[in-house]
Amino acid sequence: MKPYLLPISFALVASLAAANPAAAQTFEGPYVGAQAGWNQNKLGTVESDIGTAQVDRSRDAATAGIFAGYNIQPANGIVVSAEGAVNFGFDDGVTRSQKDAMGSINPEYGFDLGVRAGYLVTPNTLVYARGGYENIRASVRVLDLEGPRSGKDNFDGWTIGGGVERAVTDRISGRIEYRYSDLGGSGTKFERHQVLAGVAYHF
Template structure:
């Protein structure tokens, strides 16, 4: 009798137990990220005038992110995430004209598929805003201004639970920060580590 009760209790515990790693992708989280950034521009219009640059620049970028995950089915995870990033040696210069990014931030939605309770494959899409210093020579001297470039961003990646509350990710993002026919494209490959509450 006691043996049957013990076996029954073990079975209930086993059925009710959920691996801690499967719960990583549920609730709020924060993290840090860094990686490769490429900005490609083609004569964007600014408040200081047309920046006559047709060039691209590779640079390092890093920052922080914060978000919230909601597991809506055993395998589907939806969420919202915002991030703030700054670059290093990311200014684009040509013939006295320069565009020097200060920082960028974005807000996007994520949708992912959970494999084995530990690996999340996801896509993202949303809004991005970048602030930059722009300098343009003119007949009366150099015109400088702080310019806002904004647009949309999409991407995708994979995130893996390493510990009960820690995950690591690798993702690619594309952003279109141009408007009215101008070109300001951004490509990024970012690696990050997140802490889940």
């Protein structure tokens, strides 16, 4: 990711937070939004449908996507949300190439389904934690003693994180959050770190 994009993302949410406050009712009901930010894929040994990819590399890149969800307030100050998202990476493939071996994982897109649980520290500011399921569709290339092979595969696992969301009008909010995802299995490594800034419209 370009080094200036992350500060811009933080500046965007900071400017939203400085805007006129809105009603707490913003955090009730359905919403949709868009997000973008920084993504890092960290891969070790990755098992795929076409073979084992020995990658042992990481890569930083940009990511962007859309999300939708539904907020409820089961108690005063408590907000619980169900949320889904689709995200796309940009130039985020990870490759390790040697003389007689090569492993490459190039994520194309992913989706996640999860739950947020948070507390309104002010009537307009929500601090929350999140967790759920994530799935990534990727192109895979492998070169080993069996020869070169390529194909597609799905990698899935769990994700956790947290963030801050600020209502700036009755309908608009801005947020920034961190996510960690584990998409590997036993004896394999496929990790993802993300910092995302988003803007949501509440119905």
